[in-house]
Amino acid sequence: xxxxxxxxxxxxxxxxxxxxxxxxxxxxxxxxxxxxxxxxxxxxxxxxxxxxxxxxxxxxxxxxxxxxxxxxxxxxxxxxxxxxxxxxxxxxxxxxxxxxxxxxxxxxxxxxxxxxxxxxxxxxxxxxxxxxxxxxxxxxxxxxxxxxxxxxxxxxxxxxxxxxxxxxxxxxxxxxxxxxxxxxxxxxxx
Amino acid sequence: xxxxxxxxxxxxxxxxxxxxxxxxxxxxxxxxxxxxxxxxxxxxxxxxxxxxxxxxxxxxxxxxxxxxxxxxxxxxxxxxxxxxxxxxxxxxxxxxxxxxxxxxxxxxxxxxxxxxxxxxxxxxxxxxxxxxxxxxxxxxxxxxxxxxxxxxxxxxxxxxxxxxxxxxxxxxxxxxxxxxxxxxxxxxxxxxxxxxxxxxxxxxxxxxxxxxxxxxxxxxxxxxxxxxxxxxxxxxxxxxxxxxxxxxxxxxxxxxxxxxxxxxxxxxxxxxxxxxxxxxxxxxxxxxxxxxxxxxxxxxxxxxxxxxxxxxxxxxxxxxxxxx
Numbered sequence: 001x002x003x004x005x006x007x008x009x010x011x012x013x014x015x016x017x018x019x020x021x022x023x024x025x026x027x028x029x030x031x032x033x034x035x036x037x038x039x040x041x042x043x044x045x046x047x048x049x050x051x052x053x054x055x056x057x058x059x060x061x062x063x064x065x066x067x068x069x070x071x072x073x074x075x076x077x078x079x080x081x082x083x084x085x086x087x088x089x090x091x092x093x094x095x096x097x098x099x100x101x102x103x104x105x106x107x108x109x110x111x112x113x114x115x116x117x118x119x120x121x122x123x124x125x126x127x128x129x130x131x132x133x134x135x136x137x138x139x140x141x142x143x144x145x146x147x148x149x150x151x152x153x154x155x156x157x158x159x160x161x162x163x164x165x166x167x168x169x170x171x172x173x174x175x176x177x178x179x180x181x182x183x184x185x186x187x188x189x190x
Numbered sequence: 191x192x193x194x195x196x197x198x199x200x201x202x203x204x205x206x207x208x209x210x211x212x213x214x215x216x217x218x219x220x221x222x223x224x225x226x227x228x229x230x231x232x233x234x235x236x237x238x239x240x241x242x243x244x245x246x247x248x249x250x251x252x253x254x255x256x257x258x259x260x261x262x263x264x265x266x267x268x269x270x271x272x273x274x275x276x277x278x279x280x281x282x283x284x285x286x287x288x289x290x291x292x293x294x295x296x297x298x299x300x301x302x303x304x305x306x307x308x309x310x311x312x313x314x315x316x317x318x319x320x321x322x323x324x325x326x327x328x329x330x331x332x333x334x335x336x337x338x339x340x341x342x343x344x345x346x347x348x349x350x351x352x353x354x355x356x357x358x359x360x361x362x363x364x365x366x367x368x369x370x371x372x373x374x375x376x377x378x379x380x381x382x383x384x385x386x387x388x389x390x391x392x393x394x395x396x397x398x399x400x401x402x403x404x405x406x407x408x409x410x411x412x413x414x415x416x417x418x419x420x421x422x423x424x425x426x427x428x429x430x431x432x433x434x435x436x437x438x439x440x441x442x443x444x445x446x447x448x449x450x451x452x453x454x455x456x457x458x459x460x461x462x463x464x465x466x467x468x469x470x471x472x473x474x475x476x477x478x479x480x481x482x483x484x485x486x487x488x489x490x491x492x493x494x495x496x497x498x499x500x501x502x503x504x505x506x507x508x509x510x511x512x513x514x
Contacts, residue, residue, distance in 0.1 A: 007423070007430040026459060027452040028419040029376055036381065080431075107385045111431055127383065139341065143385035149507075150328075150335035151431070186341060 006111075008040075008126070013073060017062055020044075020069045022126075037067045040126035045069055047103060047128035054101035056094050057121045074123065076116035083110055083152055085161035090120050092165025095140065098122075100170050102132040108144035110151060134172070138179030141166070145180065193261045193487060194248060194284070195480025198277040199269025199297050200322065201228050201361075203237045205248045206476030207259075208484060213477045217247045223360055227350060228321075234272035241280050259290055261492070263483020266294035267501030268322070274500035282498055293483040294493035297474075298323060298506040302334060303485060304478035305440040309465035315434045317425045317453065318506075320441035320474075321346035321361065325506065326386060326424050328432040332511045337428040338386025345417055346443045348390035352413060355398050356406060366410045367446050373411030377404055381416055386424045386431070393417055418449045422456050429462060438465040442473040489513040 003018075004011040012019040022037040024030075041064065048058045048071070063070040079087055091113065098105055105112075106127030114121045131137075144162065148155040167173040192214075197204045206216035219240035221233045252259060264281030267274055278294075285292035302316050316327045316334070324340040343351070346363060353362020379396050382389040397413045425437060437457050439450060450466050457464040471478060486492070489512050 007427040025419075025423075025456070027422050027455040029415050031376055032378075032381070032415065032419055035378070109385060109431060127385065139384050139387070143387060146336065146338070146386070147431075150330065150337050153331075183341065 006124075014070075016073055017070050018059065018073045020071070022067045041067055041069055043128060044125045047125040048123075050101070051098060051103055051105075051122065051125065051128075054097050054103065056097050057116075057119050058125070059121065059123060074114050074116045074121045076114045076121075078111055079113035079115060079120065080110040080151060082115060083158065085157050087115070087120060088148075088158040088161040089165035091144070092162035092167070093169050094120060094122060094165075095144070095162075096166040096169030096173070099137045099140070099172075099176070102130050104129050104131050104136045104140050106140065106143075108140055109147040134175055134179050135183075137172075137176045138183050141176060141180050142183045145184075191260045191484060191488065192257060193263055193293070193480045193484040194259050195295070195476045195478070195483050196245070196262070196264040196277055196281050197297070197300075197474050197476045197479045198237045198273050199265050199267070199474060200273060201233060202474045203240050203244055203277075204474065204476035205244045206480045207248055207251065207257075208477055208480040210484070213480075215248055215251045216475065216477050217244050218475070219244050227354060227360055228270070230270040230272045233270060234276045237273055237276045241276065245280060245284070259288065261291045261293050261483055261487045262288070263293040263295050263479050263486070265297045265300065265479050266493070266498070267504030268297060269500075269502060271500065271502045274502060278498060278500050282495065285495075291487065291492040292495065292498055293486050293491065294498055294501075295479050295482045295486065296504050296506065296509045297479075298325070298504075299334060299509050299511075300478040300482040301440045302327070302438075302506075303482040304471050304475075305438050305465070305467045307481055308467040308471050309438060311436050311438045311463075311465040313434060314436035314438035314465060315425060315429045315432055316438050316440060317421060317444075318441045319345050319421065319439070319443035319449070321350060321443075323441065324388060324390070324421070326428045327506060328428060328434055329511065329514055330432070332514050333509070334506050334511065336505075336507055337432060338388065338424045341384065341387050341389045342391040343394070345390055345421065346441075348394040348417065349413070349443070352394045352397050356401060361442075363443060363446060366414065367448065369407045370411035370414050370448070373405070373407040375405075375408045375412075376415060377408055377412040379412050379416045381420060383420050383423055386427050388420050388424060390417060414446070414448055418446075418452050421449065422452045425453065426456050426460065429460065435461070436463045436465060438467075440467060440472065444472045445469050485513050
């Protein structure tokens with residue numbers, strides 16, 4: 001049974017197991033398409049398991065094959081639809097844990113966060129990677145802030161809540177926040 | 191209602207006259223650097239030299255037909271400071287001389303509004319790609335929200351930089367597109383997508399390196415295929431995240447046929463509608479400023495003289511879209 005379709009994958013539910021299949025994209029060259037899909041499938045499996053080890057709730061991986069990932073089904077609403085400052089604070093803690101372990105999520109949008117049994121689960125690690133640099137952590141936080149600005153009301157309040165959670169967990173938080181400001185000022189017309 | 195629009199944020203000085211239905215008149219003067227890329231001071235000198243002729247031709251059109259102008263719109267930013275100052279000075283002068291309201295227009299918003307006007311798109315996810323900007327936007331609560339954008343240089347700038355290093359004339363885009371057509375092989379280049387954001391500077395450098403080993407046509411082709419795949423991917427993400435079912439491509443790089451083709455395929459596969467404005471509205475043009483000025487004037491958004499200062503870093507999401 002199909003339960004969802006994102007920008008890059010289709011999600012099936014098979015006897016309580018989520019099957020995420022990365023779809024071919026005909027707009028890009030087959031070579032590029034296959035290497036991106038394969039690389040992201042493997043990367044996602046690895047990073048989901050690693051993140052769980054760092055104390056961040058993620059689905060349990062059950063099987064991996066070509067372009068296909070099978071994992072535990074996390075049922076619940078996406079944070080995109082139920083966001084509040086308390087949740088944003090918890091996200092700050094989770095992202096702080098990831099960064100403390102040297103993991104960058106790479107796609108921290110509120111569509112990739114699920115509320116389940118009182119906990120927030122992070123999903124979609126297809127763009128995740130290892131990096132301990134302030135720059136990578138800054139971009140990660142910047143992506144999250146940008147989602148708040150584009151999709152949520154009272155973005156400032158949500159950002160502040162995130163910051164207090166992140167600060168609590170990650171000792172290098174202030175340096176990262178400073179970099180986020182710099183990143184925001186880049187990529188602009190002169 | 192009839193509005194005069196003046197554009198000149200970078201390389202193209204353009205004045206136009208529009209009403210609700212059509213572009214009545216447009217005249218352009220394009221600055222072409224003798225070598226290298228755009229030099230801001232030279233570009234502004236070019237605009238200053240050409241201003242009399244360009245504005246004069248529109249005013250002559252107005253006089254001959256005994257028309258009445260209801261507003262003078264100008265691109266207030268973002269753009270190159272010296273160019274913006276030249277344009278703003280001319281617009282203020284016209285507004286004072288004819289005692290008609292002045293309307294400061296955001297250049298990026300103008301690209302979007304003219305695209306909607308020309309294509310009939312209603313509520314699209316917008317991919318705006320030019321020499322200076324690469325943004326993915328969508329309207330939410332009366333602002334064009336930026337869902338994703340480049341973290342360093344724009345796609346147009348990346349192509350131009352690469353082309354310049356290869357000794358190709360400015361602007362490099364059309365030349366790279368032409369060369370890419372005769373390519374035979376794809377060379378893997380860095381593919382950098384971070385969430386909904388992008389990075390092009392590494393790609394530009396890698397392509398320059400690759401050109402030392404591989405055929406230039408193959409490198410041009412691989413550059414385009416990689417960069418455009420990145421752009422289409424983030425557009426698709428924004429489309430899914432913002433839950434829109436239309437996509438519109440605007441900005442100078444939008445003239446590239448391959449980019450349009452790729453977006454069209456993506457839209458077909460998702461069941462979304464794809465909109466591509468006519469080519470003459472893709473690059474910087476006075477008509478887009480005039481049209482946006484007209485809808486702003488219609489909703490009462492005029493710019494008092496003290497607020498008409500230039501805004502080189504004017505962000506798309508700073509403008510409240512009160513007419514939406």
